Amino acid sequence: DGGITQSPKYLFRKEGQNVTLSCEQNLNHDAMYWYRQDPGQGLRLIYYSQIVNDFQKGDIAEGYSVSREKKESFPLTVTSAQKNPTAFYLCASSAGYSNQPQHFGDGTRLSIL
Amino acid sequence: AQKITQTQPGMFVQEKEAVTLDCTYDTSDPSYGLFWYKQPSSGEMIFLIYQGSYDQQNATEGRYSLNFQKARKSANLVISASQLGDSAMYFCAMRDLERKAAGNKLTFGGGTRVLVKP
Numbered sequence: 001d002g003g004i005t006q007s008p009k010y011l012f013r014k015e016g017q018n019v020t021l022s023c024e025q026n027l028n029h030d031a032m033y034w035y036r037q038d039p040g041q042g043l044r045l046i047y048y049s050q051i052v053n054d055f056q057k058g059d060i061a062e063g064y065s066v067s068r069e070k071k072e073s074f075p076l077t078v079t080s081a082q083k084n085p086t087a088f089y090l091c092a093s094s095a096g097y098s099n100q101p102q103h104f105g106d107g108t109r110l111s112i113l
Numbered sequence: 114a115q116k117i118t119q120t121q122p123g124m125f126v127q128e129k130e131a132v133t134l135d136c137t138y139d140t141s142d143p144s145y146g147l148f149w150y151k152q153p154s155s156g157e158m159i160f161l162i163y164q165g166s167y168d169q170q171n172a173t174e175g176r177y178s179l180n181f182q183k184a185r186k187s188a189n190l191v192i193s194a195s196q197l198g199d200s201a202m203y204f205c206a207m208r209d210l211e212r213k214a215a216g217n218k219l220t221f222g223g224g225t226r227v228l229v230k231p
Contacts, residue, residue: 031217033218033219035221038203039226040224041223042204042221042222042223042224043158043206043219043221044221045218048218049147058218068197070196088156090156090158092158095155095190096211096217098146098208098210098211098217099146099163099165099210101148101163102160102217102219103160104150104157104158105157106142106155106156106157107157109156110160
């Protein structure tokens, strides 16, 4: 079955540490996205990529970095510069056609140790 | 800039009854799409229904329907015959359909929590 796989499901970060969240899709979608969700709130866009080797900042990119070396993969690194990283992180992909929905992974919960 | 407002933070609904979730939006884009997603407590986002700004008819998808009033900039979700499994957070989102540079990004509202009572 086609879908989006995020790993790990839970992640803990120590002070001053960078951590990387994995996102892989086998839907053959061109576009991929990373969102952050704080408790009881909506989703906010961190980064997005429309094609391989290209990505753009979203609304809250500070303290995060991404890469898009393969169509299937869009990893997100939460750097030590992100002072409040505790949140639920969701990865999504879409076919790139405007009326098509974004498909989401199951998310990664990141906490500070 | 686009903005989505969901004014109902939480709602109770009796099983088998209908419930309407409000969504108002603000955009200067002439062509846009509106999406509704369901997020159960497990966290995944499930796509429910889509409405394009130029669609002549209100969208329907099984027990979900969209009450789209373009002049009032509202796109309310109606869930008919509520089931216990409908208990979840519901998010309204929109996307600009014309500007390629927008990258098909979604702007989300703050969500409405629905609890279905047996």
